[in-house]
Amino acid sequence: MDTCSHATSRTVWSSADADASDAFAYWSDVICDTFVGVAVRPGPDGAFEGRIEHSVLDGIGFAELTAGPQQVVRTRRLIGRDHEDVLLANIQLRGHGRLEQNGRVALLAPGTMAFVDSARPYALDFEDDFSQLVVKVPRSRLSHRSLAGATGVELGASGPGRVIADFLVGLNRMQGHDARAAAALLPHAVDLLDTGLSWAAGSAPPEASATALTRERIHRFVRRHAADPRLDAAAVAAGCGISRRTMYRALAADGASLSELIRRVRVSHAQRLLLSRPERPLAAVARACGFGGAAQLHRAFRAVTGMTPGAYRDRRPEAE
Structure with a gap:
């Protein structure tokens, strides 16, 4: 484990830190510690590599991960264990994936963003190597009381949803060299996520009421x-x-x-x-x-x- 010395501390985890035979078990523990309790299953190939760069800015987590094929599942039993009540905004940077939650399926391609509600079961499936930025926001920081209508829906790689995704990606990068400016911009990020949730739920399209x-x-x-x-x-x-x-x-x-x-x-x-x-x-x-x-x-x-x-x-x- 390697901790960077910035005003906003960044922690880097890599499967390379563990023996090859323990790499995926180590990765599974890191995923649960960084996000929420889930079951992680490796892809069909034997070898696995994964890396996460994680930071927390005023209670909101930013995790940029690059990894090989895997499936991530959060069940009702796992929800009962940790009681996490957060929104996960998954921004696809590279590769493709599939999110299933609330009976809906979101197809993740570079530039798309999809919302995940930690209080409900979900499954993520990545058949190839991929990269994501995941923003973890406590539900108490959001205006929306219910996330059910917004999860399992992707915001496209073009249009207004892309503006929100690009802002979050830029804010994550800014933390590394100007944490003070990143902290000042964080409330705007939360506002944009609220707006994105409205769009995803269909309650307020880009031409919002x-x-x-x-x-x-x-x-x-x-x-x-x-x-x-x-x-x-x-x-x-x-x-x-x-x-x-x-x-x-x-x-x-x-x-x-x-x-x-x-x-x-x-x-x-x-x-x-x-x-x-x-x-x-x-x-x-x-x-x-x-x-x-x-x-x-x-x-x-x-x-x-x-x-x-x-x-x-x-x-x-x-x-x-």
Whole structure:
């Protein structure tokens, strides 16, 4: 294992680090550690080579992998073991593959992107050598509550979907030489993924409805200003240049109230702080996330995650 010394640390795993007889077993462990728990089966040829370059930027994982033929399967039993609740955005860089999820099949060719929901069974099949960039995003960072309609669908190698894929590929490369700029651009990457999910689900094609665009604008504003304890309906509506009635109507289509959205975004920020700065007092975490105090943080955190902030922070060694 080789760790690069950048502001955003990158870790490189390679099957070459293991004996030839153990190369695929080593690769299988790396895949599970980097993404989610899966069963990995090798292609028909005996020899196998694989390499992953992995980094995490503000809680979002970027993994560029190059490997030989294989099949990757996530079953209900494996889902029950790790309970990962993330979106995997798979961008095909080289070679071809096949993704099956939710009864749909996505054919992966260079330049295409497909979304995978870790909470549902799926299968990936690569018959030849291939390369991918996989972006791993916690569901709590996304505006979309349900990923079912967007998974198992590929966004083509041309058109607006390609713009999103190219942005993510460029952002991944930027981390290696300008981590500060990459961190500044990360919120835009999350916004683009939300838009791509809408397109894949068919709920908002490239000519997205005014309601969908308004909802995305509201979500972006809340994410950027959630740390302000004065954030309320009047501030959000004014910041987005819309009336309160328009704001409430747009959010109603998403099945969430403004207070629920603000609470979810603040708790997501608190989760990142609890893991990255475990020594920080809960009162300081609460202030940094826009809560009125530790008690308010405790209530909101439990409502969103089902556990207390302290219990969540104690899980940190397991996550590492």
